[in-house]
Amino acid sequence: MTDEPNPKMEKLARTKEQWARDGRALTGVSADPAKVRLPPGQRLTKDFPVLDLGVQPNLAQADWTLTVAGQVGHPLKWTWADFMAQPQVTLTNDIHCVTTWSRYDNAWSGVSMRHLLEMAKPFEKAKYVMLRGYDGYSTNLPLADIDRDDVLIAHTWQNAPLAREHGGPARLVVPHLYFWKSAKWLRHITFMEKDQPGYWEARGYHMRGDPWTEERYD
Ligand SMILES: Nc1nc2c(c(=O)[nH]1)N[C@H]1C(S)=C(S)[C@@H](COP(=O)(O)O)O[C@H]1N2
Numbered sequence: 001m002t003d004e005p006n007p008k009m010e011k012l013a014r015t016k017e018q019w020a021r022d023g024r025a026l027t028g029v030s031a032d033p034a035k036v037r038l039p040p041g042q043r044l045t046k047d048f049p050v051l052d053l054g055v056q057p058n059l060a061q062a063d064w065t066l067t068v069a070g071q072v073g074h075p076l077k078w079t080w081a082d083f084m085a086q087p088q089v090t091l092t093n094d095i096h097c098v099t100t101w102s103r104y105d106n107a108w109s110g111v112s113m114r115h116l117l118e119m120a121k122p123f124e125k126a127k128y129v130m131l132r133g134y135d136g137y138s139t140n141l142p143l144a145d146i147d148r149d150d151v152l153i154a155h156t157w158q159n160a161p162l163a164r165e166h167g168g169p170a171r172l173v174v175p176h177l178y179f180w181k182s183a184k185w186l187r188h189i190t191f192m193e194k195d196q197p198g199y200w201e202a203r204g205y206h207m208r209g210d211p212w213t214e215e216r217y218d
């Protein structure tokens with residue numbers, strides 16, 4: 001977000017920038033996801049914490065659209081009906097937040113990112129994406145990190161419609177990276193030749209964010 005409308009959000013941003021400067025929660029150890037389920041420096045939680053900038057858009061499905069633009073052969077703008085008419089998948093995965101909580105076995109349903117890539121046909125030169133939410137949040141990722149079987153745009157969590165506070169009506173889920181990459185209230189995907197920082201990436205957080213090698217900070 002370019003402007004920071006509320007003091008709570010301002011305080012959160014300052015706190016998390018300080019964590020980045022301090023290298024909070026860094027263990028200096030890497031782990032192999034094939035051998036260890038919990039990434040280094042993480043602790044397991046059974047509840048589902050809510051983390052965002054304090055602005056939770058109240059979006060009806062009828063008001064939701066997803067725009068796919070930038071370096072693609074077929075730019076898209078999906079309405080809710082278009083989105084629901086795409087092939088649907090259900091995937092179960094673990095999520096890991098940079099603030100050190102992890103949550104196992106989340107069942108998500110929605111449209112796989114590989115399907116969206118087939119529809120949008122990114123150009124060869126497109127190597128990065130920027131995701132934007134209806135709250136003004138943004139986060140960047142290498143294209144290779146969304147071109148995976150486990151990445152989806154989810155409208156359902158644990159067999160129920162995704163709650164507003166968790167990004168409903170639809171959010172991105174990129175389970176192999178820290179959860180700040182999984183944009184809630186997903187509005188826009190831009191394909192880019194060059195990488196650009198999103199909201200947290202411009203505030204000291206890592207451009208990629210692999211929890212197994214603790215890519216917490218820049
Ligand atoms: N649109 C949007 N997406 C967002 C955020 C946000 O502030 N706005 N916060 C990110 C962060 S820091 C985390 S940890 C996860 C939290 O998702 P949850 O609230 O469902 O646990 O959402 C990510 N996606």
Ligand SMILES: [Mo]
Nearest residue numbers: 051097098180
């Ligand atoms: Mo986060």
